[in-house]
Amino acid sequence: MTNDLSVRNIVRKFGDFTAVDDVSFDVPQGSFFSILGPSGCGKTTLLRMIAGFDEPTAGTLTIRDQDMRGVPPNKRPVNLVFQHLALFPMMNVVENIGFGLKRRGMSSAEISKRCVAILERVDLPGYGKKRIDQLSGGQKQRVAIARCLVMEPSVLLLDEPLGALDLKLREQMKVELKKLQANVGTTFIYITHDQSEALVMSDRIAVMNEGRFEQVGSPRELYNDPRTPFVARFVGDNxxxxxxxxxxxxxxxxxxxxxxxxxxxxxxxxxxxxxxxxxxxxxxxxxxxxxxxxxxxxxxxxxxxxxxxxxxxxxxxxxxxxxxxxxxxxxxxxxxxxxxxxxxxxxxxxxxxxxxx
Amino acid sequence: MKKVTLLAAACCFFMATAVQAETLKILTWKGYAPRVLIEKFEKDTGIKVEATFSNNEEMIAKLRATRGAGFDLAQPSQDRISSVQEKFKIYQAVDYSRIDTKLFIPSMLDAVKSNTKVGDNSYAVPFCWGTSGLIVNSDKAAKADDWNALMDPEFKGRISYRLKRPTLIAVGFALGYDPFALYSDAVGYKEMLDKVAEALINTKPLVKNYWANGDGLLESMRSSEVFVAMAWDSGGWKLHDENKAIDFKAPKKGALGWIDTFAIPSKAKNVDAAYKWINFIMAPENAAYFTTQEKVPTASQGANAFVSAEVRANFERSFPQETIDNIKWYPPVPAKLEVMEGKILDKIKAAK
Amino acid sequence: MMGNGFRITFWLFLSPVLLWLFLLIVIPHIDLLLLSFRGESDMGDPIWTLQNYKNFFIEPIYWYTFLRTALYAMITTFCTFILALPVSFYIVKLARPRTRGFLTVLLLLPFWVSELVRVYGWMILLRESGVFNYFMLKMGIIDQPIEMLYNDITMIMGLVYTSMLFMVVPLISVMESLDDSLIEAAHDLEASRFDILRTIIIPHCKPGITSGSIVVFMLALGNYLTPNLMGGKNSLWFTEQIYNQFIASFNWNQGAAFGFLLLVLSSVIIWVGLKVTRQNLGEVAS
CATH class of the missing domain: 2.40.50.140 (Nucleic acid-binding proteins)
Incomplete structure (x- = not known):
């Protein structure tokens, strides 16, 4: 199986503080990979480096075998679903979804065709003309994901996108996200501090603490066989x-x-x-x-x-x-x-x- | 009991301030009420003087807005009084018996009296006089000696004048008209104005700027940004003190002579103080102090003796007898002309 | 009972504001309005007339001056916007918090002196024998001093300088509410810097841009000093014409009519501007 993302010995320092400390991992194509850790563990920094908003101090990052050093976010084959979704409030749903395609210079007929298809996919058919503030939390979520998926990225990054939802909806969205990922087959890299999100959705999880990966494994491995006291404490109750x-x-x-x-x-x-x-x-x-x-x-x-x-x-x-x-x-x-x-x-x-x- | 005392104290306080607050409000030109003289007057009479600086147009507008209230004394030019008085009634007649006529040069007093007559009354007494002419930097523009110099291509970009009515009159003279003779002939005056506008618009590229502020003009002359300007004689003499090359020159066609006056607004509150000020400032040594300071001669009889030698030298250099005889004195302006002139001035300013 | 007391207090507190509005704004304007319809018959008697308004349209100089003034005020507004946008973006999004305060104070600083002093400051710098020319001559960039004053470009620069703050402040306040992640999201969705500016930043800042533009436009339109002192011999500004009617020509009726025309025409321009950009005043004001 080929890897969509390979990270080798990546380091990010802010002055004296090391936010990401010598992290290496691979994400195979089509998998759902989560990075789980408490806030301040460096997971967001790591994600921003993958997306291109931040450059590593050292180490290499390759996406589909292409070195990403110096490649700006708008030139990377990855897309990011932001923590607060960052939908453009001045545009309606299709304008949001078509935003990236339009930047690629795609014809408007083609854009609207793809928008309709992706809205179908995320289960929001006919929502194209709605304004963002007319959507519920879960619908916004799906629009944000659709906006990234329509770009057909090699890797989709998600930065705690369920954080803002209420509990019930969060439970529901966990399942939906998992189904969606299985459906589209895109590689997902999912950042969260909520172990249940990670456990439910992921194929593999990396537990991160103080800039380092404590353990990488399947949810079952992490739960049943933690390799470090931190993982034992952090994943599940103990x-x-x-x-x-x-x-x-x-x-x-x-x-x-x-x-x-x-x-x-x-x-x-x-x-x-x-x-x-x-x-x-x-x-x-x-x-x-x-x-x-x-x-x-x-x-x-x-x-x-x-x-x-x-x-x-x-x-x-x-x-x-x-x-x-x-x-x-x-x-x-x-x-x-x-x-x-x-x-x-x-x-x-x-x-x-x-x-x- | 307490209340009564308090009330009495309050009354005393108000009366005291009322007595102390006797003031004389003068609406005048910058420099016409020197600080030294104000202090002297305050010491002599106990009347506080408040001077507001303005120019002819604004003086009239201010008094018109309040229908002659707010000031006790104004100092408009004599040619701008009769028509304004006729229309807006903003002044009160001067009671010449309250003026010490011995202090005035008789011919000037009579001239102002007759020029400011409306009905049976006259409305002003003379204060000072001067002329508009050219200020020339003779190192750079030796040959400028008449109004034509303001339109001479040789001085391209080095010419400055105000875009106000005196300039229209001066250019009228330059073009061979006698604007003052045309005052009574509105049609003829309009024709002249059209020609003047044409000339000024054609020569607009030669002008550096239309000056609006006297100090600004003097600065431009001083720094040799401007060689030829139309301005008042006193300004030229001020520059001459600093740089001998720059001096006031009466144009060959005759400098334009003006007389600034004292006039009492119709709703003046402190008329007594106004007369006191007139008699005070026209006393020879006070008038002479003003002349020495501002280089502007006054209508005060015998002040000449007290004027500093330098200022007299200026005057004698610029005004030999035949030049004085050639001064064109402004006659009273008929009201209609000013609207006409206003339009012409706008037209000139708007032209490319 | 309670309601009654409240109502009395309400009117008690509101009345100074109403009085102030009425006495100092409404009454003088009514007076001016009446004045603008007064004129003189051929016999010199006062009559009611529309002549003052007709004059504006008949006499090309007047409406030409108005058009010129309006056009230059628009150019000023546009230039101010172009300059203020990056400045406020830098202050809000890029500068560190401490530098931010400092920069804002720096922007405010010129407003601690009067407009007249500011304009004279520019004149000292730009005049033929001024500071800029002196240094350029010294450094051998030019061999003849250049007159940088008394032209339209200088005048617009002066107006832009005077108006900067009134554009930057509303822009800063709308930009503060712009979520950085929107910019990043657009960047992530393959938008170039220019795309982000055009599709995200400007649409978001629209209310601030509009209110800033209205203020700057009105300020420029109503300015008197800057065009007069820096603009030189061709810069007849409409306010100057109103001044001339009142002061130089003693024609208060004409001046009042011009004043009202300025009010009405500038309101029309702003209304059209709002229509064209599909906004309404209530939104902008909030």
Missing amino acids: NSWSGEVEESAEYTTICTSEGLHFRARSHRSYKSGTRVDLFLRPEALRIEPKDLTGLNTFKVSVKAILFDGANSRLLTVMPGGHELLVNLPQNRQFDHIEPGASITLGWHPDSGLCFKV
């Missing part, structure tokens, strides 16, 4: 303990600061006495397990029930005051649990993951 390694064998045995002894996985073996953090997903914790063999078990008291349908959880407290989130399956089995109850939790050593601090 409970954590800190403690010391007691023994490193098939499993690593650790003693937490509360004095509990757990067995868990680690990517490498640590010497005993090494300080580590242990991460455990809420859904890995089983409430009152029947079969205790091979499980780590301990007692907690229930502090609150966080009811959220299928996502319901228990907020529990360990005797030392350490709080843990526990998934509460809605199969009526645990309806008897009330705040203040004391329960036993257990988890399988394969679910926990240790990282050296």
Whole structure:
């Protein structure tokens, strides 16, 4: 498979501050690639360098094997959907969509033909004559994407375009975007700080922190097998303990600061006495397990029930005051649990993951 | 009790300011009320003097707008009084018994009296006089000696004059007319104006600019941007003090003589002070101070003795007896002419 | 009861404004309007007449002067716009915040002195024996001093200089609301710099451009000093003609008629301008 975008050892410095620090990655043709990170991690800088609004301090950036050094944004085969969409308020929908084609000098008949086609594609047929301020948030979104797609870019860049939408619409647009990408087959590079957006839509995700890529992988890999404590914390929810390694064998045995002894996985073996953090997903914790063999078990008291349908959880407290989130399956089995109850939790050593601090 | 005291205090305060506020408001030309003389007058009489500087046209417009109120004394030129008075009634008749006639040169006083007569009354007394003529830089334009010099291609780009009625009159003379004789003949005057306009439009490329501000013109002469200008004699003498090559020249056809006067607006508030000022400033030593400062001779009898030698020398150099005899004095302007002249001036300015 | 009290307070506060409008603006204008319809019969008696207005159309000099004035005011407006656009763009989008304040003050600075002083300043620089000529002679660029004053180009330059601020300020305020991402989006969609200016920046700034243009146009049209002092011998400005009617010819009736013609004709020009650019005054004012 060929790569639409290749980035090699790219660096961007602003004075003493390094915004993007030696990042390399490839985006295969037709894939949905997300860059996920907290705000200020350098993801927007990286995106702006791809779009051509910023030049790297060092490193190379090639799009379809063409070096992009010194190529201005209007000459690059990429298009960007802006965070606040940046639709032109002085133009109507077709004028917005036809803007780029007109700049290419395409005939107006051809432009209107393509505009109609792309509006069909983003599910807005007949909206051409509408003014921008007559559109709803989701419609604007689709117009912004249509405006870029009509240019038939090698790579479509999206800078947190769902940020401004309300929750319900955001959930809906996630699915739509994914479908749209699959339909048109254009390579999408998607920037977000919202891990759920990234997880739902992406083929591959790069988790970025302080200018560097922490881990690049499929959503499942990132979720189930984080390679760094940052990824473990940032992608999905995690409970954590800190403690010391007691023994490193098939499993690593650790003693937490509360004095509990757990067995868990680690990517490498640590010497005993090494300080580590242990991460455990809420859904890995089983409430009152029947079969205790091979499980780590301990007692907690229930502090609150966080009811959220299928996502319901228990907020529990360990005797030392350490709080843990526990998934509460809605199969009526645990309806008897009330705040203040004391329960036993257990988890399988394969679910926990240790990282050296 | 307290209230009464307060009221009394307020009354006293207002009365005090009323007494102190006796002022004389003069509407005059720049330089006609020198600061030294104002201070002297204030010291002598306790009357505060407020001078507003203007020119003939604006003086008339201002007084017309208020129907003769707002000022206690005005100083228009004598030829611009009778027709304006007839139409707008902005002045009051002068009570000559309140003027110290001994202070005036009798012939000038009589001339102004008769020129400003409307009905049975006269409306002005003379203050000072002077002429319009040429200011010439003789290093550059030695041969300029008559109004024709204002249209001489030899001085292309080095000529300047005001685009105002005196220029029309001067060019009328240059073209061989006698504009003052035509004052009473509107048709003949119009014909002359058309010829004057034609001449001025044809020679427009020769003119550097139409000057509007006296100091501006003097600066242009000083820096040799202009060689020949139509202007007042006093300006020429000021330049002569700095550069001997530049001097006032009375044109061969005769300089245009004007007399500026005192006239009392019809709604003057402080007429007494106005007469006091007239008698004060016409006293020989005061008039002489003015003449020395501004290089403008006055109608004050015997002031000559107190005028500085330099200023007298200027006068004698530029005005030998036959030149004085040749001065064309402005007669009173009939009202209709000024509208006619206004149109001609616009036409000249608008022409390419 | 409450409503009543409010209403009284409302009128109490509004009345000074209304009085001010009425006494200082409406009444004098009515007076001038009446004056403009007065004239004299052949016998010299005062009569009502349209002659003052007729004169404007009959006498070519008058409407020629008006056309000239209007045309030059438009040229001034256009030149001011062309200069003010990059200046305000630089101030709003490119300059750093600290430099911004400084630049704005720099623009304001000339307005701390009177127009007369400013015009004289230009005259000192441009005159034949002036500063520019002195240096150009010294540096050997020219061997004869050139008169740079007293022509139309200098006059327009003077007017543009005087009007700059009134164009830059509204442009700055509309440009501040221009989202940078619109410019970037256009750039990203293959627009050249000129395309961005034409399709994004100017349409966005339209209200500011219009209000700035109206102000500059009216200022230039109503200016008296600059054309008179810098324009020299060919620069008859319509305001000068009004002045001449009032002051030199004592013809207040004609002057008043010209004043009203200036008011009406300039309003017509602005109205046509708004129609042509498909805007309305309410939008621009907000």
